Amino acid sequence: MRRAVRRSAWAALAVVALLTLLSALPALAQDAAKEPAYRAFPLIGSRLAVWAVAQLHLNFAAFILGVPIFAVIIEAIGWRNGEAQYDWLSHELVKLTFAAFSTTALLGALLLFLFIGYYPKFWTYMTSIFFPTYGIYAALFFAETFTVYIWYYGWDWLSGPRKWIHVGLGVLSNLFGTAILLVANSWVTFMMSPAGIDDSGALKGSVWAAINNFTWMPINIHRLIANIVFGGTICAAYAAFRFLGATTDEERARYDWMGYIGNFVALSAFIVLPFAGYYLGREIYAFNQTMGITMMGGFMSWLWIIQAILIGVLFMGSNYYLWLGMERIPGSERYRRYVPMLIGILAFGFMVWATPRSMVITLDEARAMGGTHHPLLGFLGVMSAKNTAVNMMILTTFLSFVLYRRANRVSTKSWAPIGMAIQWAALGVAAAIVIFFGVYGYFVESLVRIGFSVYQVLAVLGAIFVVMAIDIPMFKGARSTGAIRWGTIAARSQYVLILLAVTFTWLMGLMGFARSGIRQHWHVYGVMRDNSVDAATPAIGYAANMITLVTIAFFLLVLFIFWLGGLGEKGRAEAHGHAAPVIAGGSGPMSGESRGGRNPLLK
Amino acid sequence: MNLLRSRFVQAVLVLVVAFVFFRFGIRPPAPWSVLTLYMSIVLLAVLIYVSSDSDSWREFMWPIRSTLVAPDKGLTRLVLLIVVPLLLGYYAYTQAAAKPQAPPELRAVHPAPPASLQFRGKEIQITGLDNPLRRDQAGFKKHVAAGAETYIRNCVYCHGDNLDGKGHFAYGFNPPPANFQDPGTIAMLQEAFLFWRIAKGGPGLPKESTPWNSVMPAWEDRLTEEQIWQVIMYLYDATGQQPRRWETAH
Structure with missing residues (x-):
């Protein structure tokens, strides 16, 4: 309790510092004319300092905004089903969020110091546009902080008949958190795609026009989904960390289950993330063709190959975890024969996605190919092939999940064979549509081809909807072939969960570099030039090193928080109202739903 | 026939077949950079497959473990001790030796035009x-x-x-x-x-x-x-x- 109070005090101090700075900004703005445009951060330079702190702040912010979204859903499930394990899990997740809260606030304040101190002219300009939003941001921050405090500390107080109030607080904190995200995104996206300003860069009318710029809504959607994925992977990594250090079967079972839920959440959101990314890419093209080409075809084009490799690892890793998890489900043996097919499609999709349009070739190879583009493999380097590959990988991952979901269940419905036939047909039709438009895309002009991606996405989402609409009633009241033996999963699966978290964090850093880097030598694209010594856009190798360092720093901080989370539990679990429940699979008694291995999240 | 049932042999066969296909089945030949990328993905897929259940993983690891620790495999270990460093040395030589052509480089697909x-x-x-x-x-x-x-x-x-x-x-x-x-x-x-x-x-x-x-x-x-x-x-x-x-x- 004392530690929590100390954490709260730190967070409150950070917010007060932030507000003090915000209130001083108009005065700072007046003095800006006398100030230099830039100051140099000692040793590493201002850009690296801002880059590192901004990326760390974003990582923590993504975590504390993403986790509460599914924590409240899990709490609501536990509340409706009356199962203690869900309430425990939700509390565990909010505990992690809570621990990361003050770090996020401190990093945010540090970032602000860096902007004001080292980029004073830039910050003055941003303030001249967005000053009205500062107050809203601070108010939202206060509102979210106190809502989360009550949500966390009021867990016991608002239990029983008052549980609905508690769940309502969780929902409210998410609404505040999302609103904070929207405000902060307006600043970032304005720098990419400024709007609502005249030729001199001054605000023309309402600040709303600057907020509602070209890339604001696509980034809102993309970040919201990515935050859920990120939160899921970090929670799963936390569970893996605890699983690997567990000393009892009960503990192992509990954290195996938690890791599964974290991965399930991450995977569910991850499946739609590429669609949101594609929408963002299109809007960048629509805003400015030069910016779009710089990003996709220009000097950043190789970044997308690295991205393809990382996403390929995420897809392979997520599926691998599901297949390893099936080992602890009696009855899953009948689905093992699908694994070679699934991995074959994933590997082929991975290859297509990672095939570069402009290959790394020697002169001899170029001559043998008859040019810079391979006459056969070159076809795999364009968007038609990439979109087809990613949609097929999403369908495959979904199929893996469906097999996992029904691993220990046998439908007792008389119409089950017809239902399954329709499910297979839906998946087959979706795959056929995806491949058809992928191939047809080579025979039409670019603008039409871009439109085909919408049909591919709709086919995949449609198949997912049809399969789940049949699956849920088909397996209601299904016969169980045995309980899931939580805690008996192979230890290597836990390293996969950690790998997924690290890969996703690294990927976020890379995409952050892409989003920021396409502005090139502009603070605010086309409006305010970057005249600092760091105006050159770094090469991808340099950026990759930087992203790696920040990722390491983030995980060191996260490890510290995980360690704190474990430390706080020692000796007080029983005294607290949230003593960890026993999950089926451990040596203790089984809980109701877990006995059949059913998971209400999957109903 | 028993040999073909070995998980380890199966994995090696998949890798060999994939290499032969990518190296000789694609015309004109795929650049080495792409071939390396494809083979890395195939290797990853094979490792995931053989380790996706415990029995398969044990079966896959058995010949490796046996070669490393079985008392009757001393000669094999000695041969490997000589051959593996030699192969690595040869690989290092091919990578480091000067070649009479410019090294491959990353190229942008399309330069970005000005407004x-x-x-x-x-x-x-x-x-x-x-x-x-x-x-x-x-x-x-x-x-x-x-x-x-x-x-x-x-x-x-x-x-x-x-x-x-x-x-x-x-x-x-x-x-x-x-x-x-x-x-x-x-x-x-x-x-x-x-x-x-x-x-x-x-x-x-x-x-x-x-x-x-x-x-x-x-x-x-x-x-x-x-x-x-x-x-x-x-x-x-x-x-x-x-x-x-x-x-x-x-």
């Missing part, structure tokens, strides 16, 4: 620009014919009479000239992009991704604005490609 350019003192907005000659429907054939003549006089030496980047001089350049027949070149670009590239050539390429390897001259000194638009019309007409249209802003 506007100066053409013989006249400012031309690139963003949103369409080929003005396409408005003259009646003169379409005339413009294409004029474009063909300009192409034959100036461009054919590098880009070839089939517009496939295999002109007389093509073999002297690294990288080779652009192949317009490839659906990944002009079909992905607006005509305004081509206008910029032809007018400004290699010297006009943007600062990022420098140094650029392009010997294309800046044709604005030799061709008129109309001739450049005509040659662009010819490129699309002769290859059967459609220029990319501008997306309408929301």
Whole structure:
């Protein structure tokens, strides 16, 4: 309790510092004319300092905004089903969020110091546009902080008949958190795609026009989904960390289950993330063709190959975890024969996605190919092939999940064979549509081809909807072939969960570099030039090193928080109202739903 | 037959078959960089498959573990102790030894065009620009014919009479000239992009991704604005490609 109070005090101090700075900004703005445009951060330079702190702040912010979204859903499930394990899990997740809260606030304040101190002219300009939003941001921050405090500390107080109030607080904190995200995104996206300003860069009318710029809504959607994925992977990594250090079967079972839920959440959101990314890419093209080409075809084009490799690892890793998890489900043996097919499609999709349009070739190879583009493999380097590959990988991952979901269940419905036939047909039709438009895309002009991606996405989402609409009633009241033996999963699966978290964090850093880097030598694209010594856009190798360092720093901080989370539990679990429940699979008694291995999240 | 049932042998066989396919089944040969990428993915997939259940993983690991610890495998270990370092040494030598050609490098797919350019003192907005000659429907054939003549006089030496980047001089350049027949070149670009590239050539390429390897001259000194638009019309007409249209802003 004392530690929590100390954490709260730190967070409150950070917010007060932030507000003090915000209130001083108009005065700072007046003095800006006398100030230099830039100051140099000692040793590493201002850009690296801002880059590192901004990326760390974003990582923590993504975590504390993403986790509460599914924590409240899990709490609501536990509340409706009356199962203690869900309430425990939700509390565990909010505990992690809570621990990361003050770090996020401190990093945010540090970032602000860096902007004001080292980029004073830039910050003055941003303030001249967005000053009205500062107050809203601070108010939202206060509102979210106190809502989360009550949500966390009021867990016991608002239990029983008052549980609905508690769940309502969780929902409210998410609404505040999302609103904070929207405000902060307006600043970032304005720098990419400024709007609502005249030729001199001054605000023309309402600040709303600057907020509602070209890339604001696509980034809102993309970040919201990515935050859920990120939160899921970090929670799963936390569970893996605890699983690997567990000393009892009960503990192992509990954290195996938690890791599964974290991965399930991450995977569910991850499946739609590429669609949101594609929408963002299109809007960048629509805003400015030069910016779009710089990003996709220009000097950043190789970044997308690295991205393809990382996403390929995420897809392979997520599926691998599901297949390893099936080992602890009696009855899953009948689905093992699908694994070679699934991995074959994933590997082929991975290859297509990672095939570069402009290959790394020697002169001899170029001559043998008859040019810079391979006459056969070159076809795999364009968007038609990439979109087809990613949609097929999403369908495959979904199929893996469906097999996992029904691993220990046998439908007792008389119409089950017809239902399954329709499910297979839906998946087959979706795959056929995806491949058809992928191939047809080579025979039409670019603008039409871009439109085909919408049909591919709709086919995949449609198949997912049809399969789940049949699956849920088909397996209601299904016969169980045995309980899931939580805690008996192979230890290597836990390293996969950690790998997924690290890969996703690294990927976020890379995409952050892409989003920021396409502005090139502009603070605010086309409006305010970057005249600092760091105006050159770094090469991808340099950026990759930087992203790696920040990722390491983030995980060191996260490890510290995980360690704190474990430390706080020692000796007080029983005294607290949230003593960890026993999950089926451990040596203790089984809980109701877990006995059949059913998971209400999957109903 | 028993050997083929071994998980380890199966995994090795998949890797060998995949390598043979990628190395000899793709024509013209895939570059080594791509081959390495594909083989890494196949290796990852194979390892995931053999370790996706405990029995399979144990079976896969058994020959490896046995080779490393079984008392009767001493000779095998000795052979491996000699062969593996030699192979690694040979690999290191092939990577480090000087080769009589420039090393491979990462190249950008398309350089990013500027929003506007100066053409013989006249400012031309690139963003949103369409080929003005396409408005003259009646003169379409005339413009294409004029474009063909300009192409034959100036461009054919590098880009070839089939517009496939295999002109007389093509073999002297690294990288080779652009192949317009490839659906990944002009079909992905607006005509305004081509206008910029032809007018400004290699010297006009943007600062990022420098140094650029392009010997294309800046044709604005030799061709008129109309001739450049005509040659662009010819490129699309002769290859059967459609220029990319501008997306309408929301």
